[in-house]
Amino acid sequence: MNENKEFVKDLTDMEVDFAKWYTDIILKAELVDYAPVKGFMVIRPYGYALWENIQAVLDKKFKETGHKNAYFPLLIPESLLNKEKEHVEGFAPEVAWVTQGGENPLNERLCIRPTSETIICTMYAKWVKTHKDLPVLLNQWANVVRWEKTTRPFLRTSEFLWQEGHTLHATAQEAQEETLKIHQLYADFCKEYLAMPVIMGQKSEKEKFAGAEATYTVEALMHDGKALQSATSHYFGNHFAKAFDIKFQDKDGKMQYCYQTSWGISTRIIGGIIMTHGDNRGLKLPPRIAPTQVVIVPIAQHKEGVLEKVAELEQKLKVHFRVESDTRKECSPGYKFNDWELRGVPVRIEIGPKDIENQECILFRRDTLEKEKVSLDELEKRVATLLEEIQENMYHMAEENMKKHTYVAKSLEEYTQIFDEKQGYVKMMWCGCRECEDKIKELTSSTIRCIPFEEEKLDTKCAICGKEAKHMVYTARQY
Amino acid sequence: MNENKEFVKDLTDMEVDFAKWYTDIILKAELVDYAPVKGFMVIRPYGYALWENIQAVLDKKFKETGHKNAYFPLLIPESLLNKEKEHVEGFAPEVAWVTQGGENPLNERLCIRPTSETIICTMYAKWVKTHKDLPVLLNQWANVVRWEKTTRPFLRTSEFLWQEGHTLHATAQEAQEETLKIHQLYADFCKEYLAMPVIMGQKSEKEKFAGAEATYTVEALMHDGKALQSATSHYFGNHFAKAFDIKFQDKDGKMQYCYQTSWGISTRIIGGIIMTHGDNRGLKLPPRIAPTQVVIVPIAQHKEGVLEKVAELEQKLKVHFRVESDTRKECSPGYKFNDWELRGVPVRIEIGPKDIENQECILFRRDTLEKEKVSLDELEKRVATLLEEIQENMYHMAEENMKKHTYVAKSLEEYTQIFDEKQGYVKMMWCGCRECEDKIKELTSSTIRCIPFEEEKLDTKCAICGKEAKHMVYTARQY
Numbered sequence: 001m002n003e004n005k006e007f008v009k010d011l012t013d014m015e016v017d018f019a020k021w022y023t024d025i026i027l028k029a030e031l032v033d034y035a036p037v038k039g040f041m042v043i044r045p046y047g048y049a050l051w052e053n054i055q056a057v058l059d060k061k062f063k064e065t066g067h068k069n070a071y072f073p074l075l076i077p078e079s080l081l082n083k084e085k086e087h088v089e090g091f092a093p094e095v096a097w098v099t100q101g102g103e104n105p106l107n108e109r110l111c112i113r114p115t116s117e118t119i120i121c122t123m124y125a126k127w128v129k130t131h132k133d134l135p136v137l138l139n140q141w142a143n144v145v146r147w148e149k150t151t152r153p154f155l156r157t158s159e160f161l162w163q164e165g166h167t168l169h170a171t172a173q174e175a176q177e178e179t180l181k182i183h184q185l186y187a188d189f190c191k192e193y194l195a196m197p198v199i200m201g202q203k204s205e206k207e208k209f210a211g212a213e214a215t216y217t218v219e220a221l222m223h224d225g226k227a228l229q230s231a232t233s234h235y236f237g238n239h240f241a242k243a244f245d246i247k248f249q250d251k252d253g254k255m256q257y258c259y260q261t262s263w264g265i266s267t268r269i270i271g272g273i274i275m276t277h278g279d280n281r282g283l284k285l286p287p288r289i290a291p292t293q294v295v296i297v298p299i300a301q302h303k304e305g306v307l308e309k310v311a312e313l314e315q316k317l318k319v320h321f322r323v324e325s326d327t328r329k330e331c332s333p334g335y336k337f338n339d340w341e342l343r344g345v346p347v348r349i350e351i352g353p354k355d356i357e358n359q360e361c362i363l364f365r366r367d368t369l370e371k372e373k374v375s376l377d378e379l380e381k382r383v384a385t386l387l388e389e390i391q392e393n394m395y396h397m398a399e400e401n402m403k404k405h406t407y408v409a410k411s412l413e414e415y416t417q418i419f420d421e422k423q424g425y426v427k428m429m430w431c432g433c434r435e436c437e438d439k440i441k442e443l444t445s446s447t448i449r450c451i452p453f454e455e456e457k458l459d460t461k462c463a464i465c466g467k468e469a470k471h472m473v474y475t476a477r478q479y
Numbered sequence: 480m481n482e483n484k485e486f487v488k489d490l491t492d493m494e495v496d497f498a499k500w501y502t503d504i505i506l507k508a509e510l511v512d513y514a515p516v517k518g519f520m521v522i523r524p525y526g527y528a529l530w531e532n533i534q535a536v537l538d539k540k541f542k543e544t545g546h547k548n549a550y551f552p553l554l555i556p557e558s559l560l561n562k563e564k565e566h567v568e569g570f571a572p573e574v575a576w577v578t579q580g581g582e583n584p585l586n587e588r589l590c591i592r593p594t595s596e597t598i599i600c601t602m603y604a605k606w607v608k609t610h611k612d613l614p615v616l617l618n619q620w621a622n623v624v625r626w627e628k629t630t631r632p633f634l635r636t637s638e639f640l641w642q643e644g645h646t647l648h649a650t651a652q653e654a655q656e657e658t659l660k661i662h663q664l665y666a667d668f669c670k671e672y673l674a675m676p677v678i679m680g681q682k683s684e685k686e687k688f689a690g691a692e693a694t695y696t697v698e699a700l701m702h703d704g705k706a707l708q709s710a711t712s713h714y715f716g717n718h719f720a721k722a723f724d725i726k727f728q729d730k731d732g733k734m735q736y737c738y739q740t741s742w743g744i745s746t747r748i749i750g751g752i753i754m755t756h757g758d759n760r761g762l763k764l765p766p767r768i769a770p771t772q773v774v775i776v777p778i779a780q781h782k783e784g785v786l787e788k789v790a791e792l793e794q795k796l797k798v799h800f801r802v803e804s805d806t807r808k809e810c811s812p813g814y815k816f817n818d819w820e821l822r823g824v825p826v827r828i829e830i831g832p833k834d835i836e837n838q839e840c841i842l843f844r845r846d847t848l849e850k851e852k853v854s855l856d857e858l859e860k861r862v863a864t865l866l867e868e869i870q871e872n873m874y875h876m877a878e879e880n881m882k883k884h885t886y887v888a889k890s891l892e893e894y895t896q897i898f899d900e901k902q903g904y905v906k907m908m909w910c911g912c913r914e915c916e917d918k919i920k921e922l923t924s925s926t927i928r929c930i931p932f933e934e935e936k937l938d939t940k941c942a943i944c945g946k947e948a949k950h951m952v953y954t955a956r957q958y
Contacts, residue, residue: 033602035552036559037589042602045547045617052548068524069531073514074591074622074638075575080515093581096554098591100576101637102626110516112553112577112591123512123521132809138524143553143622147581158580159553330611 011342013280018224022152025274029283029343032153039151039158043267046343047154049291050270051161055141057193057289058163058265061185067137067165072119074143075110080118084243087117090210094146096158112145117211117262120166121244128168128258130249135178136168154271155228155479162266168246168258172237175259179235182263183216186231194269195286195394196220196276197402198230199425199474201450206437209262213237219449219474222275225405225423227449227476230272233263271479276398283344284366286394287387294383295340296325299333299352309356313349313379321383341366346390347383367393409463412439419444425476429469431462439464440475449474490821492759497703501631504753508762508822511632518630518637522746525822526633528770529749530640534620536672536768537642537744540664546616546644551598553622554589559597563722566596569689573625575637591624596690596741599645600723607647607737609728614657615647633750634707634958641745647725647737651716654738658714661742662695665710673748674765674873675699675755676881677709678904678953680929685916688741692716698928698953701754704884704902706928706955709751712742750958755877762823763845765873766866773862774819775804778812778831788835792828792858800862820845825869826862846872888942891918898923904955908948910941918943919954928953 011028014021026032031047034040043051059069075098082088095111113119124136145159154160165182169175183200190196199219208215212234220230238257240246246258277284287293294317298310310325317323324345326336333350340348348364355361359376363383367390374382405424409415418426430436430448440446455472462469490507493500505511510526513519522530538548554577561567574590592598603615620642630636644661648654662679669675678698687694691713699709717736719725725737756763766772773796777789789804796802803824805815812829819827823845830840838855842862846869853861884903888894897905909915909927919925934951941948 033605036556036598036601037552037554040552040554042552043550045549048549049547051550068528070524070527071522071530071640073516073519073521074624075516075519077515095581096577096589097579098575099578100588102573102575102628109579110575119515122515126512145553149581161550 011280011282014223014278015280019152021278021280022271022275025278025282025342026153031270031274031283034153037158039148041153041157041159043161046291047270050273050285050289051267053289053291054193054269055163058189059141061189062139062163062165065137065181065185067139067167070138070140071142072113072116072123072140074113076113076116076119078109078111080122081111083118083121084211084240087211087240091115091146094148096145096147113142114144114146115262115264116140116142116144116164117166117240118244121240121246121260124166124168124258125244125246128246128248131170131251134168134170134248134258135174137165137178138167139163139165152271154267154274156268160267162264164262164264167261168241169260170248170250170256170258172259175237175261176235179214179216179233179261179263182261183218183233186218186233186263186265189265190218190220190230190269191395193286193288194273194276195288195391195398196230196272197395197399199450199452201452201474203232203450204437204448204473206434207448209234211236211239213239217450219476220272220276221402221405221425221476222272222479223278223401224275225476227425227474227478228268228272228275229449229478230269231263231265234261236260236262275479277394278344281338281369282342284394285344285346287346287391290344290346291322292324292340292343292345293322293387294324294347294349295345296323296349296351297333297336297340298325298327299350299355301327301329303353305356306351306353309351313351313361313376317380317383320380321387337364347386349379365390367397408458410459412443412464415440415463416443419446419477423477425449425474427456427458427472427474428463429457429459429461430471430473431465431467432470433465433467436462436464444477446475446477449476449478490759490761493702493757494759498631500757500759501750501754504757504761504821505632510749510753510762513632516637518627520632520636520638522640525770526749529752529764529768530746532768532770533672533744533748534642537668538620540668541618541642541644544616544660544664546618546646549617549619550621551592551595551602551619553592555592555595555598557588557590559601560590562597562600563690563719566690566719570594570625573627575624575626592621593623593625594741594743595619595621595623595643596645596719597723600719600725600739603645603647603737604723604725607725607727610649610730613647613649613727613737614653616644616657617646618642618644631750633746633753635747639746641743643741643743646740647720648739649727649729649735649737651738654716654740655714658693658695658712658740658742661740662697662712665697665712665742665744668744669697669699669709669748670874672765672767673752673755674767674870674877675709675751676874676878678929678931680931680953682711682929683916683927683952685913686927688713690715690718692718696929698955699751699755700881700884700904700955701751701958702757702880703754704955706904706953706957707747707751707754708928708957709748710742710744713740715739715741754958756873757823760817761821763873764823764825766825766870769823769825770801771803771819771822771824772801772866773803773826773828774824775802775828775830776812776815776819777804777806778829778834780806780808782832784835785830785832788830792830792840792855796859796862799859800866816843826865828858828862844869846876887937889938891922891943894919894942895922898925898956902956904928904953906935906937906951906953907942908936908938908940909950909952910944910946911949912944912946915941915943923956925954925956928955928957
């Protein structure tokens, strides 16, 4: 027990300093490290394994819905970036520029893609000729660079990994349907795999993607009551098609502009997982995406038969689960317990000579910290149900947290008071004007996270200016 | 038949112009397209699916041999690149430089990684402390940029995709073993999955990787008799460890430098697949990595029951194979046959009203262009064995080609005469000196591909200078 404390004290309590808690976890659990260039991160094997599991699930879902993967170049000529006015205004200030290739200065600067609309549109204009070529449903897994001033690993980094889907359609309706289909896919993924409850909705004009007609967002609430934009889907109308001349011949032989979408989720979501579920012992990973679902820790491993039993169990469980055994000689069981709790492994199996004699072992669950005894005959079955229970319980714990941190404001006074004292979602009525949006940001640093699909009629008037309300919105301070 | 010719004539014959044949195939089979920036490529869905299949197999093999994936930053400060002298001399002339981030010029130029030794070594120096931290066995799937003057899609492009493994070991012997283990893994992969026979061996001093102590290469011979370096594994000794100060405390408490390896295979291998197997009808893909293994083409698809049968077969075969049905109304069966031959799909199923009546269908194999009738009851079983037969036969066809294009030279005269008339591997004895190596390049544009593991004693004297021979080598003109 002493040892436990010894070890855990290295982790800052989240109630004391949430930012420090976050940094402690990502470094100590070896998810990530700082790179030699400011703002860049190294994703270490444990963090990357999380990303691989996320990729595997999403890639399957994208393919099941008819999308194929492709790869477009890293570098984009400045002239292409400049083609869509709103887009370049949004991105130009934060791109990295390549000005020299090999021994020679370049005639035209190339930017490292901050996102790939402009390069992909250029190719689409070349590929699409008739309605038979539509829809085009492509996705790309790639790295992008955005020169950020304030960075934090996973949450905001100058380089990050993501997927970006880019689709072309014959009609506005089809493109809108695609945007919403993927929006739903992201929300389902967050709920079912990451155990993250989310709010689905549309971004305000101010907050939407540079160049989009509409942006839909999946918003999650972190443990400290701040919101995280977790995945976005954009409907472009035919803005980009017009700028890049992406036309097709319709069934009547007439030339038409295509309608377009793009959508993405990034390594940022790993920050979301950490801050949704983690506690003062460290990470807490949802079983469905945990790199290790079960860790086996031997007790008195020097005793005869213990390590053999551990190896036997690992072999048996490996068929169904992602399992590891921790047989390090130089560490005590207590040290190992802490280590794997820090790493957020959902289930721990403890087994020693006594347990083996009784044909049983102890199961420890990371979400509630509870222990139970289970007969070795029942082990596989119990681990399977336990992982499901943990997955579900983690969702409910996160949902509880979200509910606890959701408030209603009916006046500016109420609104500012909430953010003076608390962190969380605030539901309020909004007139729809930019002035009110700017005002809450100025006064409280909070922003409109989204106009949710499920609006409640809290009032008839805007909470900020008192004019007629158009929408209910969720606001929050954000990452 | 007419239609066949109509279609195929668009493809340049490889005997007429091999380079044009290659370009025709990659563009018409929609593997790739040219990007707006010279030397960069867009990998289209069909080409990317090939890469995904390659990735899936290799990734599994790397993990089975204890390696884990991680991700290191895209951008490397100039000062880091400069740390290992030979390495920077090799790479500096071909890197792209970022000089501006957002609105501001950078204090120090950053290069886009041409390979990641320098950034990874920097992190390893931070992570490794004692012998317990060793070995470190990491791999990265990433894009890299090398500013090439002459480019050709897949074979040599300014940006390409690859994997780069980077490992650290306590002893030279362990690192050497790792290098050779991966070298063997690559060779097995090429043989078993890509149906490519390869020569395994060591690069000469002149041809080895910049900064390596030894480079091992897997060399394949293309249809035109030119060689392609397909995958390389490097043993670094402790050169990089010394430059980057990667030290560990050994069991006796003494500080030691680590020994290191790196190894990689890239999208270049796709060019190798095309040029090893393709013919004048187009691509020919090895079944184990073909994105589509079986295509079903209906005959008289407007007739009752045909499309239903096609759908039924697709459902049944999909459980075991990667299958597609081509039910395009606007194309004739003949057009479709050519289209899928061009795309290199190993097996085609043809089925029409008559076949359905007889409970049979026709199987066409892309490798030999032969057809056979098979009962629908036997279909799954026959497709499975046929795919295996094709995989094996493609290997043998490629091996035959390699044998046919392998020559022996015992004098400079014989040597130059071979390259005046032919293309292929030349086996010869070599004294080991740089002068002879430079001479054959100057006279014939051929280079030493490798010193093979299995040397034959062709003679006692160097074929070029007549001095005492040290090694037998394979030489060739190369991609």
